[in-house]
Amino acid sequence: MQTNFSSHPLVNTSDLEAFQHILDKAHSIVVTSHRSPDGDAVGCALAMTSYLRTQGKSVTTILPDPPDEALMWMPGVEDIVYYAEDSRQADELMANADVLFALDYNRFERLGRMSHAARKSPGKWLLVDHHELPDNFQSAQVHAPACSSTAELLYAVIVGLGGADAVDNDMAALLYTGIMTDTGSFRFPGVTPTTHLIVADMIAAGLEHAKVHEHIHGEAPLDRLRLNAFALNERLEVFPEFHTALIHLTAADMGRFDYRPGYTEGLVNQALGIKGIRFAVFAKEGGERVKMSFRSIGSFSARAFAEEHFDGGGHHNAAGGASSESIDVVMAKLRGLLPQIQTQLLAAQ
Numbered sequence: 558m559q560t561n562f563s564s565h566p567l568v569n570t571s572d573l574e575a576f577q578h579i580l581d582k583a584h585s586i587v588v589t590s591h592r593s594p595d596g597d598a599v600g601c602a603l604a605m606t607s608y609l610r611t612q613g614k615s616v617t618t619i620l621p622d623p624p625d626e627a628l629m630w631m632p633g634v635e636d637i638v639y640y641a642e643d644s645r646q647a648d649e650l651m652a653n654a655d656v657l658f659a660l661d662y663n664r665f666e667r668l669g670r671m672s673h674a675a676r677k678s679p680g681k682w683l684l685v686d687h688h689e690l691p692d693n694f695q696s697a698q699v700h701a702p703a704c705s706s707t708a709e710l711l712y713a714v715i716v717g718l719g720g721a722d723a724v725d726n727d728m729a730a731l732l733y734t735g736i737m738t739d740t741g742s743f744r745f746p747g748v749t750p751t752t753h754l755i756v757a758d759m760i761a762a763g764l765e766h767a768k769v770h771e772h773i774h775g776e777a778p779l780d781r782l783r784l785n786a787f788a789l790n791e792r793l794e795v796f797p798e799f800h801t802a803l804i805h806l807t808a809a810d811m812g813r814f815d816y817r818p819g820y821t822e823g824l825v826n827q828a829l830g831i832k833g834i835r836f837a838v839f840a841k842e843g844g845e846r847v848k849m850s851f852r853s854i855g856s857f858s859a860r861a862f863a864e865e866h867f868d869g870g871g872h873h874n875a876a877g878g879a880s881s882e883s884i885d886v887v888m889a890k891l892r893g894l895l896p897q898i899q900t901q902l903l904a905a906q
């Protein structure tokens with residue numbers, strides 16, 4: 558089934574042996590990923606579940622909460638147990654698991670209210686992730702912050718464990734979704750020759766990549782388009798002197814366009830796509846907090862900014878944060894911070 562891809566430069570044989578050793582003794586396995594699961598999280602969780610089932614294991618996928626509607630086509634999504642909807646069943650499954658997978662996250666806090674059950678589980682944790690500085694809860698890990706996506710790592714893990722034949726078209730679509738969404742359709746700097754070799758293998762084996770793009774980008778509800786158009790028309794602030802663009806949406810704005818989770822996915826990247834812009838922030842009012850997405854190009858660290866000012870974190874060029882202040886206060890704070898980071902933004906390459 559394989560053509561080009563043989564082993565991943567970021568995946569060690571010794572880590573795979575540690576995985577295999579633990580999996581050999583496992584019967585009841587739980588596969589988890591982070592809350593507000595994105596394409597990488599859901600794709601990895603379902604792909605790993607599918608692979609482990611081919612190995613004769615009893616496996617359940619548990620996520621803290623459901624993904625956006627745009628991901629509801631993914632093969633196997635109907636079998637996921639959501640902690641937010643069925644915490645009793647999820648608690649029981651985690652309490653009885655002998656092995657648990659943590660995919661695409663690096664600390665239990667990323668599970669929200671599910672973190673307590675995760676901590677309590679007597680099972681062994683195996684981690685596959687590309688976020689920096691993981692906590693130390695796992696018995697074994699495949700961890701590579703330089704990797705484009707957890708899905709890219711997971712493909713290497715599955716092939717490395719001898720599971721190349723288990724990568725059927727459904728599993729390839731799951732993994733491709735993770736790689737494609739985490740790389741902004743193969744344009745972010747984390748994409749390497751290996752990323753493309755893996756995708757080449759999957760397409761050679763029958764993956765219909767165009768269908769995945771159609772599912773992700775070609776089935777948008779009209780309200781979503783109109784909300785995004787409104788945001789760009791009415792709520793975009795461009796500061797050429799700071800190479801920065803800010804977008805915010807109030808709860809009232811979102812209510813006007815019948816906001817659903819996922820509607821503003823990618824909006825911050827549109828702001829970043831403006832000529833001359835190196836730093837973009839999207840802030841939205843929701844519940845008791847204002848949530849923010851930070852994106853940067855080049856050496857300016859979105860993560861450092863998020864960590865320092867908004868209790869956030871993430872990757873160098875893509876981070877998130879939150880504030881319990883009002884949206885107006887948050888926006889004023891953001892505008893006020895720009896002169897302080899002007900030197901860094903001007904020097905950013």
Ligand SMILES: [Mn+2]
Nearest residue numbers: 597661707739
């Ligand atoms: Mn990811």
